[in-house]
Amino acid sequence: MKSVREWPETERPRERLLKEGAQSLSDAQLLAIILRTGSNEKSVIDTAIELLQEFGGLKGIEGASIKELKSFKGLGNAKIAQIKASFELGKRILTHEVKGQVLNSAQIVYKYFFPKLNGLKKEVFIALLLDTKLGLIKEVKVSEGTLNQSLIHPREVFKEAVKESAYAIIVVHNHPSGDPTPSEQDIEITKKLKKASEILEISLLDHVIIGNGRYFSMKEHGII
Numbered sequence: 001m002k003s004v005r006e007w008p009e010t011e012r013p014r015e016r017l018l019k020e021g022a023q024s025l026s027d028a029q030l031l032a033i034i035l036r037t038g039s040n041e042k043s044v045i046d047t048a049i050e051l052l053q054e055f056g057g058l059k060g061i062e063g064a065s066i067k068e069l070k071s072f073k074g075l076g077n078a079k080i081a082q083i084k085a086s087f088e089l090g091k092r093i094l095t096h097e098v099k100g101q102v103l104n105s106a107q108i109v110y111k112y113f114f115p116k117l118n119g120l121k122k123e124v125f126i127a128l129l130l131d132t133k134l135g136l137i138k139e140v141k142v143s144e145g146t147l148n149q150s151l152i153h154p155r156e157v158f159k160e161a162v163k164e165s166a167y168a169i170i171v172v173h174n175h176p177s178g179d180p181t182p183s184e185q186d187i188e189i190t191k192k193l194k195k196a197s198e199i200l201e202i203s204l205l206d207h208v209i210i211g212n213g214r215y216f217s218m219k220e221h222g223i224i
Helices: 013-020 027-035 044-055 058-063 066-070 077-096 106-117 154-163 184-200
Strands: 124-130 136-144 168-174 203-210 215-217
Touching: 013 027, 027 044, 027 058, 027 077, 044 058, 058 077, 066 077, 077 106, 106 124, 106 168, 106 203, 106 215, 124 154, 136 154, 154 168, 154 184, 168 184, 184 203
Parallel strands: 168 203
Antiparallel strands: 124 136, 124 168, 203 215
């Protein structure tokens, strides 16, 4: 089997990227550059193609756990770390575009959090602490796992908001199913937090649920 180094220069992914730009490469070729090397049995390109097939594309690879990636023959700790680091850099670029903006709409919140929360297999509940201009002061992870009212207690949600003298908060969580439609539990939690916000005089502006390519805003639907 020929190694990639033995291929014509015009066919080598790294050389093609430098000459023609990253946009000219396929998913497998880009992934091959990240992996760098294959094995004695198969080239790095073959490894990349099989990896994409095994996990159903880039989104599947991104959402795979370390344990799942380790089960794929040909991936060691170094390659797994390279893959995870690459996806994380991509997420940070997307979220950086929204930082500094005023968070005054569910659409902006969705744009900020979709890259972070999309593909996660657990529900993550986050409180955004805002100043009087609705600028982001701090982002606080309240809980991770299946949401219930015992986990999402107003004390935990508003503790940092009081400490940071926040003017208002927006709470956000994801639905791993991809469907952002709120459950009865989601609505009950929102109403409970709304009552607490009125007592503390820290406005609860919205509760945004992130799905796959869409979101649900409690404010836009008149629930709060």
